[in-house]
Amino acid sequence: MVKRTSLAGNECPIARALDVFGDWWSLLIIRDALIGRRRFGEFQASLGLAKNILATRLRSLVERGILKMVPASDGSAYQEYVPTPKGHGIFPILVALRQWSEEFDEDPDEIATTLVDREKGKPVKKLALYSQDGRMLSAVDTALKFRPTAKRTRRASA
């Protein structure tokens, strides 16, 4: 009854996303999945989290359509966890998180990797937000507009 308050059904799309993968480990599991890790043991070794936690997270991510289970690619009887299109859609979020650390981290020397374009090997550009007519937008150039069609549910939120 006093369980962690769910963000599902919230009107804010940010809260809705966090409801799916806003916990301590899910995004890191998704990160691993997007760079090609797919076996239970791979995730566990890479992340160093408890196996029961990993099991519940993987189950949740499969339930919510971020990952899917497929027969192992090496012909063994085991299963693999691979990202769905919905899972691949999380890539820009990971890029945004990465770029924030690259720009604002106190100890950038501790960051081990750079995201580069595979073809040229050069660092990618910063993600940027544009208007439909091509102007680059910062936060103050934007506003939130209420959608008239939205069926209200719980909290106003944003």
Add this chain to the structure above:
Amino acid sequence: MVKRTSLAGNECPIARALDVFGDWWSLLIIRDALIGRRRFGEFQASLGLAKNILATRLRSLVERGILKMVPASDGSAYQEYVPTPKGHGIFPILVALRQWSEEFDEDPDEIATTLVDREKGKPVKKLALYSQDGRMLSAVDTALKFRPTAKRTRRASA
């Protein structure tokens, strides 16, 4: 000793960002702060979280340089929490989360708001990743390159 494993000192910039605001509430507090909410009571009313949790989160976000406390703008003796530049830098992450929900949510009708450019009132474009020479990149067009200068710390991670 068995406390939640810290992600600080991790080599992965994504993990480092999550160490700062990767919990259940911080990003929502930051979202609120970026749309102009600044008083303790405003956050509490908007988010509906327990006041002790809000207090610890605000303290943490101030410590980590995401928010800063300033005298209240209305001349009262109270304080306000306002985003620092480091806090404003989180905006693209929120946009990425929003756009993911807009694209993949099962119940998009429950989403109350759209992000528009203030000048024209039109929805913003999708965040996109570009190479330095202007090619649009998807996840498979990118790679992770190890930075030779990085001083290794703990886990390989990514």
Add this chain to the structure above:
DNA sequence: CCATTCGGTTGCATTATTAAACTATGTTGC
């Protein structure tokens, strides 16, 4: 076969979250 790896589950201790009550200032109406 037999030992080992893989992919979990179970039980227990610790930590985090929650709601509610309480407190200390600050503000407002009179």
Add this chain to the structure above:
DNA sequence: GCAACATAGTTTAATAATGCAACCGAATGG
């Protein structure tokens, strides 16, 4: 100036989530 209320928290106690280690069955490897 003072009672009443608002603000911004802290404290307390209950419940839920997390972490760790031990276990377990199926799959694999030799």
